[in-house]
Amino acid sequence: MSSIDDPQNIGDIIRHQGREIPDDVAFEFEGDLMTFRDLDRRSNRAANALASLGVSKGDRIAYLGKNSHLYFEIMAGAAKLGAVMTPVNWRLARPEVAYVLNDCQAKVLFVGPGFAELVGDIEGQLEHVAKIFGAQGPEENFASYPDWRDGFEDSDPLAECAVEDDAIQLYTSGTTGHPKGAILTHGSIFSSRMNDRNEDELMEWQKTVPGEVALLAMPCFHISGTGYGLGTIFSGSKAVVLPEYDPTQALDLIENYNISKIFMVPAAIQILLNHPRIHEVDFSDLKYITYGASPIPLELMKRAMEVLGCGFVQMYGMTETSGTIVTLDPEDHVPEGSPKMRSVGTPLKDVEIKIIDDSGNTVPAGTIGEIATRSPKNMKGYWNRPEATAETIDADGWLRTGDAGYLDEDGYLYIQDRVKDMIISGGENVYPAEVENAIYAHPKVADVAVIGVPDQKWGEAVKACVVVKEGEELSEAEVIAHAREHIAGYKCPKSVDFIPALPRNPSGKILRKDLRAPYWEGKDRAVN
Known part of the structure; x- marks a missing residue:
């Protein structure tokens, strides 16, 4: 089995943390604590349970529900078999959910509270799903996942699983009416984290602080939620999980759980700032808010800095890049504003960025073109979409983002428009x-x-x-x-x-x- 210094997959990270920090809390969800020992052992049981249904390397399973610590447990169980987790956007309409489940060919579906009726309505349309479980307990006609899981041994299946193997399949909205499944490998998901383990090379906000607590509030059907949760596992820190973003709950948790880090989209920051209790809460434990997924107005950023008083890190990336590839660090966020605050920052280590014209030629600094990127974080491709993959990633590994922007002389990236109509x-x-x-x-x-x-x-x-x-x-x-x-x-x-x-x-x-x-x-x- 691999060590933490040479991990081959998500399962290796969980095995290591379960061995080295077994009693530390990995997740807290609605008062339920899950230690790293729990995560390791329960994911072994989940793996053995999935294997009993014929799930094996390369097979897809799916999760339809709001955020839960059990989502990460099920994902870890799948990873230990070499199987692939596909979280489904619970905000989709019934025909869209059916399409995603059929497209990814999920063998097993886990349903969160509140979605059993939806699944019951489309169950007859599902072409590959052989078994459906209530993710947190029994759901109408669906058996309880925790009860089922506990009927299996907690021995590690130790299935062969390499860095280049598929780990997670996230669906992105489609330009032609159907979403595409972006395949993220074990290597693409944790490459930047594991390649940067020398603490001396990290920015202050990137370093792991013993005892830190993160708030996971963004949906796990996005890379912002799944990637953030996996990041806390990798760092060995605790994540308090919200089923979905709620500003009142977020403020209560910040106040009572010593939350030190949060990832939020700009709209969520604005909603938080407009909450009537915003000036009553003590934010002294909050060290950093990372934000991304859409640009943020400068005035909103300045107000957030004034009210919350923590460091801010802007993140630019996409599902197809396994999340963040460019960051604007806290040092570049200044209260009076600056030209750099209109940028999304500079590339992470091992990430290349270039700006290209319509013919794919690199353009000079200051010239607007399409943003292209190459790094170990790039997705493997789109599931069963070779033509769409070839249109997005060229033979040299450069991924076209569809965003238009430019690089300045200092290497800061500025987003101007979208090449696509998204x-x-x-x-x-x-x-x-x-x-x-x-x-x-x-x-x-x-x-x-x-x-x-x-x-x-x-x-x-x-x-x-x-x-x-x-x-x-x-x-x-x-x-x-x-x-x-x-x-x-x-x-x-x-x-x-x-x-x-x-x-x-x-x-x-x-x-x-x-x-x-x-x-x-x-x-x-x-x-x-």
């Missing part, structure tokens, strides 16, 4: 094509284009520009309600403009920039 609302990725497909199905809609417009709370809000069929009448409420039947609520338009015709170029492509322009006038960049 909208980021409250940290969630929304692709116009997906929303347009849902709206276009309405019998009274002749044409539709979806854009992102500035929103003070969410950064961007989804707006639909709709052309109604001749002789028909359609209201904003009808459009939104129709969309909600087919796609997740956060993807649905928050507002609808009815226009006589969509602007198009000679080849028929919708000129989204023309639609967006009036709403972004006066902004210094086309993302909010």
Whole structure:
């Protein structure tokens, strides 16, 4: 078995922590404590239980539910078999959940509280799922995972599993209406952490502090949640897990659990700052807030620094890069603001960044182009999508992010726009094509284009520009309600403009920039 100095997989990390710091708490969830010994032994039981159902190396299992410490336990059990965890976005509509479960070919599904009815509705559509369990206990017609797990031995299966093997499959919104499964390997997930174990080379915020407590509040169906939880396992620190982000609970936990680190999206920071108790809470134990998934307004950042009084680290990355690849360190966050605060920072160790033109040529500093990256953190590819993988990652390993930006002379990266039409609302990725497909199905809609417009709370809000069929009448409420039947609520338009015709170029492509322009006038960049 590998040592911590030469880990081959997630299971190796958990084995090490279970041996070296067995009594330290790994996770606390709604009063339930899970030590590293518990995590190690229970994940062994989970692995043996999964193996009894025929789950083996390369097989996918899935989890549909809000955050829980048991999610990480099940993931660890799968990792010890070489199987792959696929967390499903619980905010998706029923057809979308069914699509993800069928696409990843999950053999076993774990369902969190509140989602048994949804799964019951689509169970007959699931092509590969052989067994369904209630993740935290019995759920209607589904047996209890903890009870099932405890019927198996806690001996380690010690399955062969290498750094290049698949570990987690996270789904990203699709440009053509269907999401794609990004395959993250054991190596891509922990490469930056394990390559940086020399404490002398780390920034202060990257160092592990004995006894530190992190708050895990972002959803585990995103890399921000899963990656953050795995990070606390790797560092041997404690994570207090929230089922979902709630500002009142977050403030209570910060106050009562000596929380020292949190990852949040900018919208969550804003919601926290607007809470009526914000000036009553003692934030003296809070050392760092890391934030990302969407840009943050400078004024909001300055207010957060003033009220919370901790260090801030901006993170830039994506699912396809196993999370963070560029950081803006606390030293670059200054209360009076600076040009560097409009950047997302500089690349992490072993991460290469370049800016390319339409032909793939590198452009000089200060020139806007598409951001490309190469590092051990890049995904393996998209699940069963060789063409999409080839479009994203070239033969030399450079991954095209779809974001437009530039590098300054000091190597700081600035995001200017998105090459693709993706909208980021409250940290969630929304692709116009997906929303347009849902709206276009309405019998009274002749044409539709979806854009992102500035929103003070969410950064961007989804707006639909709709052309109604001749002789028909359609209201904003009808459009939104129709969309909600087919796609997740956060993807649905928050507002609808009815226009006589969509602007198009000679080849028929919708000129989204023309639609967006009036709403972004006066902004210094086309993302909010």
